[in-house]
Amino acid sequence: MLREALFGSAPALLYGACGLSEAPPPYEPFVAIVRSIIREPNGEAALQGMVPELLALAPETAASRHQAPDRDRLFGAFLRLLRQYARARPTVLVVEDLHWADEATLAMLQFLIGEAEPTPYLVAATYRSDELHRRHRIRPFLAALARRPNVVTIALAPLSAANALDLLQGLPTLKAASPSEMEAINHRAEGNPLFLEELAETHQLGRSAVPASVAETVLQRVARAGDNARRLLQYLAVTGARANYDILEPLMGEEAALLEGARAGVEEHLVQEDDDGLAFRHALIREAILSDLMTRERRALHRSVGEVMERLHKDDPEYAGDIAQHLGAAGLADRALPFAMRAGERALRLAAAEEAARIYEHAVEWSQPSTVDRMRALEGLGRAYARDLFVKKATATYQEALDLARSIGSQDDVARITLRRTFVLPWGREEYASWQASWAAAEPLDQPATLARIASGLARRAYLYLEDDRGAAWVERALVEARRAGGRGQELFALRLQLQYQHRPGWQAEEEAHIREQLELALWDDDGVLSMYTDFYVRRCRESDEAERERILQTGRDYAERLAIPEGIVFRHGVAWVNWLTGRWDRARALSEEIRSRWSDDAPVVYPSVGPIAASVAIEIDGPEAGRRQLTDATARLRKTETWRALLWAAAHEANLHLAEGRAAVVLESFRPIFEPRPPSVYDVEDFALTSRVVLPAALLAGDRSVLRLWIDDPTVAAGGAMYQAALDHARAIAALLDGNLEAADASFARASAAYLERGWLLLAHELAWQWSRTGSPAASEALRAAETFYETQRAKWRLQWLAERHLCLQPRTQWGVLGRVPEGSRLPRVREIGDRVELDQ
Template sequence: MLEIVGIIAGIVAATSILLFGSRGLVDLVRGIADRKKRVNDHSSTVQESIEAVTSPPTIPDSTERPPSLLTEIPAVSTGAVFVGRKRELATLKSALEDAVAGRGRVVMLAGEPGIGKTRIVEELASYATATGSQVLWGRCYEDSGAPPYWPWIEVMRARVRDFDASQLLEQMGPGAAHIAEIVPEVRVKLPGLAAPPELEPEQARFQLFDSMTTFLANTSRLQPLVLALEDLHWADTSSLRMLDFLGSRIANTHLMVVGAYRDEEIPPEHPLSQTLGSLSAEPSFRLETLRRFSAEETASLIEATGGLPPTEDLVQRIQGHTEGNPMFVGEVVRLLEEQGGLDSSEADKGAALEVPESVRAVTRQRLRGLSAECNQTLLSAAVVGREFDFGLLRRLFPDATEAEVTDALGEATRVRLVEELPRQPGRYQFSHSLIQQALAESLSTTARAQTHADIALALEAHYGDRVDTHAVEMAYHFTESQAILGPGRAAHYELLAGESAYTGHAYEDALAHFQSGLTVKGVPFTGNEPAPDAEAAALLFGQGRAQSATLETYEQPLAIASSRRAFDYYDAVGDSERMVFVSESHGRAIARMGSSGVIPMISRALETVPGDSIAAGRLLSLLGRFIGLEDGDYDAAQNTIKRALEIARKQGDEAAEIQALISSAVVNAYEINWRAAIKDGLRALDLVNNIKDPRIEILVRSFCVYPQIATGALEHAKRNAADMLVLAKNLRELLPLSGALWCSELAARLSGEWQVSRDFNDQCLEITPHDVRPILTRTTMEYEVGDFDQGDTYLELLRERLRQTQSGPTLEYGFATLAIPVVSRISGADLGFDVASQSAEVVLNSPSSTLFITSMARAGLALMAVQIDDGAAAGAQYRELEPLRGTILAWTMAGDRLLGIVAQSMGELGKAASHFEDSLSFCRDGGFRPELAWTCCDYADLLLERNNEADRAQATSLLNESLGISTELGMRPLIERVLYRQKSLGT
C-alpha cells in the first residue's frame, strides 16, 4: 500500500510537468513581478548586470538614516596583518549592519588568487563576532573528494551544534527530515525523525533548499548570522543552486552571505557565472572586485610582515615582481626573512634580490629550507587536499613515529605553510590553496597516482565498516589511482558516490560520478548496446535518472536511452523486479507528448509480472497514460487504464485505483472529454480521504479544477483551488505549490480579479519559471488590460519556451499557436503570425497529437484567418472546432465565442448569432466577466453587420454592457473598441 502511495505521489510531479511543459532555461522570467513591484513602490531599481553593482557605495546623509550603533564599536584585530581595503571593508560592514537590522544581504568578493579575499572576510568575521553576530564558514575544495553541498554542510553543522534537540526541532520544523538527508548530525540529535517522503527530483531539491533557508532565517532572528563561503569557483553546482535560492529569499532576514571566488577562473559557461547573473537581479546583492596593492600599500604590507620599514628601492623591486598581489608580497617577504635578506646591508644598498616569478616558485624555494621529513609529509598532505587529518598522515607513514609526524607538521606550522584548525584537534589545513596546489603539482603523474593509491588504501582501512558513507572521498582517490590499483574499486565507489549524491538531490554531481564509473569500466555513455554486467547496468540506470533530473524535457529521450540499456541487461538476466523499477522510474518522471521511449519498456515489463498483480496494475495505469499522450490513441489508452482499474478494485487497493483514475483523468482532459475527467476526479477525491496524502489530494483536486473551469463551473473550481492552496502551503513542496498557485491564478483571472491573479502568477513563476501555463495566462491578461509592454515581455518568454522545446505536439507549440492570434486580435497588430502558423503546422502534422493540442492549433489558424479577412480559411477549421462548444478553450476564451467569430467570417450570420448567444449564457452563468465583456462586443459587431433596427438596439445594449464591465475591470483595449463602435452608432 505504501509503495503504491509513493508511486502516486511521483505522478504529482510527472503530471505537473505534463501540464507545465518543459523545464528550465527561462531565467528571463525570474523576478519580473518583483521588479515591477519595486518600480511601483519607488524602491531600488534592480541591477540588470553585475557591472552595475560594482560602483562604490553612497554614504547616506545623516538626515536620511540614524547613526549606526555598529560603527561605534572598533574592529577587533585578528592578530594577522591587514593592510588597505578600507572602502571594501566599509561596504562589508554596511552590509552587516543591514543584515542586523533585518535586511539580508549577499556580497561577493572577486579577485585573482592571493589578492586577499579570505583575509578581508576574516577581518569582517572578527568585526561581526565583536558586534554580536555569529560567523559560519563554508569552504569549497578542488578535487578533494568532498561531497556535494559541502560548504552548506559545514555551515549547517556549525549551526546545528548550537541547539539541543527540542530547540533544533523548533527551529527546523517539518524541514528537519529534509535537512537530515545531507547533514547526518540532525538525525543524531533527532533520532526519532521520520524519513522524508519520496519526491520527484525537482520537488525534492526545492524542499531541501526551502528547509535549509527557513532554518537559517529562523535562527538568524535569535542572532544575526554571517555565512562566509570561500572559493566558490570550486563549488559544486548543487551548492551554487542553494546559494541562488537563498539569495532570492534573503531580503527580510538577519542573514549576510559573503562569498569569495577567483574571477579569472569563471568563464561565461561556468555554473557560478549563471548564479552571479541570477543574484545580480536582487537588490540585496553586491559585488566587490579586489584590486592589486599600490606601491604604498605594498610598502605597508612589507613593514607589517617584516617588522622593518623597507627602503624605497626594496619596495619597487618587490612591487615590480609581485605586481602588488598581497599574498605574493607576503610570501616573498617571508622568503627574504628566512634568507636574511630583509635587513641585510646588501638589501639596504639596493643589491640585486632574487625574487621568484610566482607564488608557486616562492613556495618551492621556501620548501628547500625545510627538512626532508617535513617536505614528504607536506607532499602527501597536498594530495589529500586543502584540509587533512593527522591520523591519516600517521597511516601514510607507518614507519614514522607519532612524534616524528608531529615534528614535521610543527615545522610547517612555524613557517606558516599549514595551520591547525581551531576547535578541531588533529585537523590541519594549508594556509592558502595556492600552497597546496604548488605542492601537489610538483609531483610527477606517477608519484601523484601512487600517493592517491596510498591514501585510498589508508582511508579504506581507517573507515572500515563505515567506508561506504565516505564514498565520494573514496571514489576520488581510487579513480585517481586506477593506474596503480586497477578500475574495480574505483567503479564501485563511483557508483556509491553517485547514489549518495542523487539521494542528496545533487543531481549534477550524481551524473558526474555515474559517468566517471562508466569511464573507468570502459562503457560508453551513449549507444544502444545493453550493459555488459550488473555494475554497468546500475551505473547506466543512475546516469539515466540523473539525466532525467537535469535535462530539459525535450532532451529526456537521452535519459530513457541510458536506462533502456540497463533495462535490456535486466531483461536478459530475467530480473523482473528491476525491469519494473526502471519502467516506473521514468514513467513517473517523464510526461510529454511525442515519443519518449517509455512505452516499449513498460510493455515488456508487463510481460514479466503476473497479469492480475498490483505491479501489473501500476504498469497498466502508466502505459495507458502514455498511450493517450504519446500515441494519441484515446480508445486504446482508456481500455488499458480500465484493466488497471479492474485489478485495483479486485485487489481492494484504493491507492492503485487513485493512480488509475488520475491517468484516466489526464487522458480525458487531453481529449477534451471534460465531463469524464470531472467524474474521474470526483471519484478519486472520494478515495483520497482514505489515503490521507496531501500530495495526492492536491493532484486529484487539480483534475477537478481544470474540467470545472472548462465546463463553466467556476465557483466550484475556486473552492477546489482554495483547498489546494491551503494543502500546498502546509506541504511546502515545489510542484504541488506551483500547481495550486496556478489553479488559483486561473480562477481569479477568468473572473476578472486581475491583481489577485497577478499575485498568484508572480508566486508561481518565482518557484517554477519554466512553467509555460502561467506564462500563457499572464501574456493574455497583460494584453487584456492594455499593458502591452508587459504583454510583450511575457509573449517573448512564451516564444523562448517554444525555441527551447523539441518540435512536436507539445503545450509550448499549442500555446504559441493560440496565444499569438488571441493577443494580436486584442492589440490590433500582427505579433507573430508566422511563428503561430509554423507551430500549428507542427502540431497538425503530428499523428499522435491530442485533441486538446490540435484544438489550439486549429483555433489559432482560424483566428489568424479572420484577422486577414480570409473567411474560407477560417471556415476550413469550423467543423473541427465544434467540440469546443460549452467550454473554455485552453483557459483563454469561450469556445462558443470562437465559433461565433469564425461563423461570422464565413458569412453564416445566423449560426454566428446562435454561438454568441450560447457564449453569453455560458459566461453569465459561470461568472466569466472578462470573457462576457468580449462576447458582448463581438456579438454587437455581428448585429451591426446585419444592421436592422432590432439588431441595432440589441447591439447598443450589448455595447453598454461590455463598456460597463470593461471599465470596471480596466480592460483598456476593449474600452477603446467599444467606444469606437458606440461613436459609429451615434450613442
C-alpha cells in the same frame, strides 16, 4: 588609481616597486625613483644641485664616482627631495610590493613616513598579505606603523564579479575571448586581480591550465614550507579543496607531522584552518600543486586517500562519492563501483541531478560490458539525465540499459526500464507505443501500483488520440489497480482523468479538489511536491488573482529552499502561458532564453509552448516578420505529434500570426476539426484561455457566430469558474455585436474586462479593447486608452501601430452619438520611441 583619484590636483607622483629576488638589492624602489628623475630633461643637473647624495644610487651618472653617503645622509637627502616637491605641489610617493622589500628599503620608508608632518606628502605602499609568513621581515615594520595615528591600513577585498569582468574586458589579451571564457576566468580567479591577469594571459592554453607564474610562486612557497608541509599539501590537493584532520592525520602517519606541516602551510599562506580541518586559500593553489604531480604519483595519492576514507567512513552515505572518486582515480574500478552507485542514488534523492549524472558516468566507465552492473549504472545515468530534462541523452541511455535488460536482466528489470524510458519520450506515436510496451512488460509481474500508473498513462494518451472508449476502459483499470494497491495518490490521478472524459458541469472544481488532496499527500510523503505545486498553480488560474498565484509560487520556492532542492524553472520565471496572458512578457522572454541556452535541441520537447509564446511576444512588439520563422517551426513540431492537444496549441499560436495579417477565417477553419471531438468546455484552463483569446475575436472579424454556441450554449463553460465565465461574457459580447445589439455587447464586454483585470490577466483584458470599441461606448474608449498604456509599457510598437491605424480613430455610429470616421487624407497617429517607452505621436 592614484592618478585618477588625484588628477584634478596634478600631483607629483614618485613611483618605485620592489622586485622578486632571493637577495633584493638595497633601496630598489628609491633607485627607480632617482633614475626616473634623471631621465627627465635636466633631471640629473637638478639632483646634483639639490641632493647630490642621491646620485650615488645611480652608478651610470657622472656623479656616481663619489662614495655612497652613510644611511643618515641618504635618508636626509631623500627627505629634502620630497619636501622640495611638496612645497611646489601635492606629492605622492608610491612604493609597491613591499613584501619583496629589503631591510634598507623598509628602514627608509619608515623614516620618511615619520617625517611627513611639517611639509605633508602622501606615502602609499602596497604589499600582499598572503606573502607574509610568521617571521617575514615586513611584520615589525607593519607593527611599528600601526601605532602611528597618521597611518591608515586599507585591506582590499576580492573584486566583485562585475568589477572583475570590467577588468577582463579591458585586457588586450581577451579582445577575442567569448563571454563564457571570461566567466570561466572570473570563476577561477575568485576576485584576485593578479590571478585574473595571469589567467587572461594563458587563457588560450585551455580552461584548466595553471599560469606558469602562479604555479612557480606556489611551488616556491611549498618548497619553503618543508617536507611535511609538501606531503600534507599533496594529500590535501588530491582530497579536494578542504579535508578534515581525521582524514589527514592517518595519511601523515602521526599527529606531530600533521601539525608541523599544517603550521608551515598556514605561515606560507597556502592553507587556512577551516573548522576541524584545512582548506586551500585559493583554488589555484590546489591546481598548481596538482599540476606538479606525476600521473603515477597522483594515482598512489588517490589510493591512499581512498583507502583511509573507506576504512573510516565506508558506511557513511556522505562519503560514498568521495570514496568512489579516489578509488576510481587509483585504478581500483571494482572497488569504486559500489560506492559510485550509492552516491548516485543519494544525489538523485537530493535532487542534485547534475552531480548524479557525473557519478553515474563514472559508474558506467568502471563497470564491465554486458553485465548487470553496467545495466544498472546505465539506468542510473538515464534517471539523472531525465531529472535534468536532457531528453535525447536520457532516451539513448535508457535504450542501452533496456537492451542489456532484455538479454541478461530479469522481467522486473525490463518492465522498470521500459517505463522509465517511456516517461522521457516526447508526445507522439512512439511514446504511445512505449506506454503499451510498458503495460505488456509489467502485467505479468502483477504489481498493482505500477499497473495503476501505466493504466493512467495509457488513459491519458488514448484521450490525446481521441480513442475515448479505449481511454475510458484504461481509466477504470487504473482505478481498480490503484485501489488494489491502496494508493490514494494514483487513485486521485485516475479520478482526474475520469473527470475530463465525463466533463460534467463543475468538473474543473472537482479536479481542483483532487489536486489539493494530491498536494497534501505529496507533502506528507515528501515526494513529487514541486510537481503538485505546479499542477495546483495552473488549475487555480481559473479563479486566482495575481497575488494568489505569486503566493503559490513563493510557497514552492520556500519548500525547495528548505530542503536544498534546486527549484524548478517554473518557480523562477513562472508558467509560460500565464506570463504571456498576464503581460509578464519580461518573464516570458527570460524563460525562453534560459530554456534555449540550457537545453538547446531538447528545448521544444522540454517546454513545447515556450517557443510559440516567445514568437507571439515578438509579433506584438515588432510585427509578424519578427516571429514568423520561430512560430512556424515550433508549431510544425507540435503538429508532428498528432495529438489533439498539440494540434490545438499549434492552431492557437498560429492564430496570432493569422489575426495579425487579417486572416480571421483561417483561424476558424483551423479550429473546426479540433472542436468537433473536443469542445472548449472539456479543456483545462490553459487550453481554454489560449483558444478563447483567438477564436472569439476571429468570429467577430469574420462575422461568423456559428462557433460562439460552443461557449454560449454549453452549461459546462459557465460552471468552470471565473476564467470560463469571463470568456463566456466575451462570447456573448461578440454575439450581441454581430446581432447589432450594441448595449448588450457593451455590458458583456464590461463584465469580461472587469473579471480579467481583477485577476491580473492584463493581455486578455486589453485585447478586448479594440473589439469593445465597436460598440462606441465611453467605457470602450477608456478601455482603449488603458490598452494603449499597456502596450506602451510593453514597448509593443507594432501593436500600437495596428491599433492606431485600424481602430483607435475608427468609431461607428452608436446610440451614444456619432463619433465619425477619420476624414479622407487625415494623418493617422504614428508610433515613436521616447527613452524607455513608446508613445503615439498625435
